[in-house]
Amino acid sequence: MQPTRVIGLMSGTSVDGIDTALVDISGTDLDLKVELLSGETYPYTPQLREQILQLGAGTAVSMAELAAVDDAIARAFAQAAQNIQVGHQAATLIGSHGQTVYHRPPQAVGELGYSFQLGRGALIAYLTGITTVSNFRTADIAAHGHGAPLVPRVDAYLLSDTQEERCIQNIGGIGNVTYLPARSDDWLSQIRGWDTGPGNSLLDLAVQHFTNGAKSYDENGDWAASGTPCYPLVAQWLGHEYFHLPPPKSTGRELFGVTYLHQCLQDSAVYELNPADFLATITELTAASIVHSYDTFLPRMPHKVLLCGGGSRNIYLKNRLELLLGKVPVSTTDEFGLSAAFKEAIAFAVLGYWRNLCIPGNLPTVTGASQEVLLGEIHGNYG
CATH class of the missing domain: 3.30.420.40 (ATPase, nucleotide binding domain)
Structure with a gap:
């Protein structure tokens, strides 16, 4: 055929x-x-x-x-x-x-x-x-x-494995995950997926804010990498009710958009963060919210995390995810035959x-x- x-x-x-x-x-x-x-x-x-x-x-x-x-x-x-x-x-x-x-x-x-x-x-x-x-x-x-999210069924047939449990983590404007158990007789019914929270949306908005629109994103995460995350702020922001809602759940710019960024900027004023520190902190929120989501809602941590979407090219974000995930290796879907971009x-x-x-x-x-x-x-x- x-x-x-x-x-x-x-x-x-x-x-x-x-x-x-x-x-x-x-x-x-x-x-x-x-x-x-x-x-x-x-x-x-x-x-x-x-x-x-x-x-x-x-x-x-x-x-x-x-x-x-x-x-x-x-x-x-x-x-x-x-x-x-x-x-x-x-x-x-x-x-x-x-x-x-x-x-x-x-x-x-x-x-x-x-x-x-x-x-x-x-x-x-x-x-x-x-x-x-x-x-x-x-x-x-x-x-x-x-x-x-609607891509998990596609992920299941293109990226699952007979031995490994995998998380396919897309990082677009919003992040979403597909949890793929090892293929077995009833594996399809065990697949889970949800929107993890902000991906690139807040990062891009923050870059546009600090550059008056001259730049639209932080290439490779270089600007954020030059700063230092404010961990008390990350902990405060992780208290948002969305991160604690059980799946199924989905979100968008209606929640993690301009209004939310302005609230984050207001929260950060007391810490007197420079732009690089603020971007590092927002990046940490994206990484930490993904890992928090896995810790809270997965039946167990996967053997591998495969990244895709524009955020998979953010080297600093990928490094932060690797650090927070500990022993779980992080790669991209490119390495498994499916274009991450x-x-x-x-x-x-x-x-x-x-x-x-x-x-x-x-x-x-x-x-x-x-x-x-x-x-x-x-x-x-x-x-």
Whole structure:
């Protein structure tokens, strides 16, 4: 059977740009195989990025303005899909996560959550001439799930092992973990996953704050590495109720965004931290919240932690994680055959592929949904 050529499109809470993966996919579950043919990140225009960040921060807009941003994101996604195919045989399917601008987990048992992604799939399908699957989160939410994280089922079939227990730790704007037990007869039901808390979101916002927008992130964590963490502040911030909520749980910039950063800056005033010390302290919060999450909610610590996402390139953050995890080795998914930079985009290519084959994509033990469901809405290519 010939592999299916699929494009995965993803822009996360960091709003860095559109991570785009062109992949060949075959198989369904334990025989699932993915070959990355090309991966690129296509930046948003500065104007569109600022509009997305403002929406994510809760800025009020008219319906006409919201529609314009929705269309602009869809056009940017469609252009990314067209660009990634240059020099390659054409894809026949797109899995597009879109751009999250609002995420509200269920507030109580029996209540529904809500998650809003812009970049409508129908327009992407029309502009590219390729069948497009989008709106992946809504079906899980309708089944009383969080609609997040959705990649653990993909992680299970691409990164699990027959002997080792592994944690796949994505560090985007928000961090999320997939706990993979060693494969056995009932291993799928033992998989767990949740959002661990802030990833790069607070770090990036702090860098932008200290540089008046001249820099958008701390490359390699070099600035933070030149400072000294304030451990009493880290302990104070770890008291936040989110870190103590049991899974299933999910979060976003609505919680760990601009307002939270300003609270952190206010908390730090008494310690008179310079920018490097503050960045070191925020980095420590990201690392410590991940390890606290493992200590508190995992059945046991894993044999290995595999990093992916933009934060996997932050050398200082990786070093802090290694130190806090002690004897648990930390590497990246690159070392296990799956691109750390484009893993999330690859995951949504797989989820689109599964939807096209009518294979469920969620794990109820992760999202809290009442049942497995088909994820995503299919939009024809209008050819």
